[in-house]
Amino acid sequence: LDCEQDKVKDILDQVVTVGRHVKGYHYIIANLGFIDGDLSKIQYGGANVSGFQIVDFDDPMVAKFDQGWEALEEKEYPGADSKIRYTSALTYDAVQVMTEAFQYLHKQRIDFTRRANTGDCLANPAVPWAQGVEIERALKQVHVEGITGNIQFDQHGKRVNYSVSIMELKSNGPVKIGYWNEVDKMVVNKSDIFSNDTTGxxxxxxxxxxxxxxxxxxxxxxxxxxxxxxxxxxxxxxxxxxxxxxxxxxxxxxxxxxxxxxxxxxxxxxxxxxxxxxxxxxxxxxxxxxxxxxxxxxxxxxxxxxxxxxxSIMIKKPQKSKPGVFSFLDPLAYEIWMCIVFAYIGVSVVLFLVSRFSPYEWHTEEYEDGQIQTNESTNEFGIFNSLWFSLGAFMRQGCDISPRSLSGRIVGGVWWFFTLIIISSYTANLAAFLTVERMVSPIESAEDLAKQTEIAYGTLDSGSTKEFFRRSKIALFDKMWTYMRSAEPSVFVKTTAEGVQRVRKSKGKYAYLLESTMNEYIEQRKPCDTMKVGGNLDSKGYGIATPKGSSLGNAVNLAVLKLNEQGLLDKLKNKWWYDKGECGSGGGDSKVSPSEQTDG
Missing domain, CATH: 3.40.190.10 (Periplasmic binding protein-like II)
Incomplete structure (x- = not known):
């Protein structure tokens, strides 16, 4: 930025407005008064801002002059209440140089006040002033110490043997990081660049x-x-x-x-x-x-x-289901019950067929029809009696008939052993299923959310969770972001409290995506009607933030590490999450499978 400080301020204000004051940008202020302007707006953005300063306020001569300048009455000397600007310092030094030059001419007894041969400014070709050469020679002889440092000129009238401070904008203000002169060129003090202490x-x-x-x-x-x-x-x-x-x-x-x-x-x-x-x-x-x-x-x-x-995912806690008429079927899965039915029918049919083919299951019965006596072969294991025998064995009840053939007894024994295992398993689980009230959650994971549209889901409108879905390249999360971005009405909320209230009032039709720690805390607060489902979708951390390059950064970082080693961070979490919980040890009955659990 090669312009005066007043223009620099306007330009930097515009830089902040358009967001070009962050890390990755570097601005060099090319005038010689780096600290003359107001750089406070761009100071904490992260961009590198550097420049040059010709007035060294640490110099004893400058400090003395500045002290005298600030002691003047502002009404008589406008600007006396602030530090002298570099343009004013150059003007002051210019007057001092002219004074020294004229004093030199006076000592040389050169009269430059005569009006003769003044020359014509409009003459073509120009006619030089007779005393001008003498004044130029006198100016080149000047060697004084001014506010802007050593003032000395070479044979061409160019200033030489002077030094310019190299400045950089830090979080605590402008800092000198080096200097430049004709002999050493640019010298940068690295300790000033990377300093990070909390002195003061x-x-x-x-x-x-x-x-x-x-x-x-x-x-x-x-x-x-x-x-x-x-x-x-x-x-x-x-x-x-x-x-x-x-x-x-x-x-x-x-x-x-x-x-x-x-x-x-x-x-x-x-x-x-x-x-x-x-x-x-x-x-x-x-x-x-x-x-x-x-x-x-x-x-x-x-x-x-x-x-x-x-x-993590927060949903409204579903209503606990009471035991129903067919709750006695719950101890075993639907597939097992179907297998039992097919096994029952299959065993009955096999028993019927075995009894048909085995001669040991047949016997002769005598019938008298008037004066006529007849003998008839019968078999007790008809299809209905076979079904009745299998059902009685399954229900652990007796039966008037039993197989007499070896093959029939083998079939019956296998069936008895099978029913023994099934009934024992059923009895062991029945009491628990009838006494414990169970909750049926419509959502178990992010996949369940993504593949349905009946339950809306959203995040905080301005935060890292929304940014995570917006930037994610994972197909599942990208699909969820596409839904959230286009959903009507909007699924985004302004505050976490608003999101929690929306979950509670939605009657199970809204899920809120938020950090797991906040989800766990809300589970422990009355009215205890929310719950966390599924595992965490990502892994991240909370940190203490400081401005870019702040002197507090290193000290704060060391303090966090020390508190962690002392176990104080865990104590604070237990204090504010669980010791002050309002929902008892059961909490919100979070539904997280062991394989999905994530630390923190």
Missing amino acids: MENKTVIVTTILEAPYVMTKKNADLFVDNERYEGYCVDLAAEIAKHCGFKYQLKIVQDGKYGARDAETKIWNGMVGELVYGKADIAVAPLTITLVREEVIDFSKPFMSLGI
């Missing part, structure tokens, strides 16, 4: 942005009786206090104004939510359930994760 933070109140989201940050019931940080409670409130204690700084909690986590507008490229407050310098650190993602990492820095989680 003890005297500064750090602004901590967060979001009202139970159980992370909640307003106390009697919040009016407290002030500042004491008005809030929750997991992140306790975590912020521990981080501040380990890093040694004072802090003030600030609830994000728009109630959003942080996403970049696709058209304007402007960040909203907590990420936006960090990017645009409205906060120093974000302690909240903020998911670590690639697009956020490009503009802000994250600590190591303080909590691991994944996207």
Whole structure:
């Protein structure tokens, strides 16, 4: 940007508006007054902003001059209330150079005040001023120390032997990272580039942005009786206090104004939510359930994760089913009952056929019809008696008839052994199935959601969950995103609380996709009518965010690692999730198969 500082400010404001102030962009301000302008808007975006500074305010001579300048009355000397700009410094040095030159001419007794031979400015060809050569020679002889450093000229009138500071914009303001001169050329101090300490933070109140989201940050019931940080409670409130204690700084909690986590507008490229407050310098650190993602990492820095989680499915807990008339069939599967029926019919038919062919099942009966006596061969195992015998054996009851042939007894023995196993298994499971009320969930996994349209499903309108589905290349998740994007009415919600209420009021016709930790927490809260189904769809973590290049980043990261090693992070989760639960040990009766369970 090769223009004056006033124009630079307008250009940088426009850069912020169109979202070109993030990581990946580098702006070089080509004038000599890097610190003269207001760079606060672009300071936290992540873009590299560098430039040059010719006035060194650390120089004792400049500091003395600046002190005298600021002591002047602003009414008489406009601008005396601020640091001198580089253009004013150059003007001051120019006057000083002219003064030195004229003093040199005076010592040489050269009279340059005579009006003779003044020359005609409009003459063609031009007629030089007679004293001009003397003044030029005097200017080249000047060697003074000015506000802009050493002032000296070569034989061509070019300034030589001066130094220019190389500046870079950091999260804490402009920082000198090196210098340039004719002898050494560009010299960069790497320690200034990569410095990351928290020196001086003890005297500064750090602004901590967060979001009202139970159980992370909640307003106390009697919040009016407290002030500042004491008005809030929750997991992140306790975590912020521990981080501040380990890093040694004072802090003030600030609830994000728009109630959003942080996403970049696709058209304007402007960040909203907590990420936006960090990017645009409205906060120093974000302690909240903020998911670590690639697009956020490009503009802000994250600590190591303080909590691991994944996207999960929340549905309304289905009504528990009471035992019905045919509940006695539940201990065995439908397929088993069908096999038993076919086995029953098959054994009866085999027994009937065996009895037909075996002579041992036949016997002679005498009949008297008047005076006539007849003998007739009969067989007791007709088809109906065979069915009756098999049914009696299955029901563990006796029967008036029994097979007498070896083959018939083998068939009967096999059937008795079969019924012994079946009845024993049935009896063992019957009591449990009749006494335990069971829930039938219409959705068991993301696949179940994707292949149906009766139950709508959606996410938070601005957050990492929505971004996950939007960017996913997996066919299942891409199909779900296509549905969510085109669904009418909209399936997206502005807050998690709105999403939970929509699940509760939808009568089972809406599923909400959210982080597993929040899902587990809501399961433990009254009226205990939601439940988590299936496993996590992905794996990610919550991190503490700081502006790009912030001096707090390294200290916060070390504090998180230390708290994790001490087990304090687990204690905080147990405190706010389970110790304060309202639904008992059963919770929300989450339906997650052992193979689908994911850590965090």
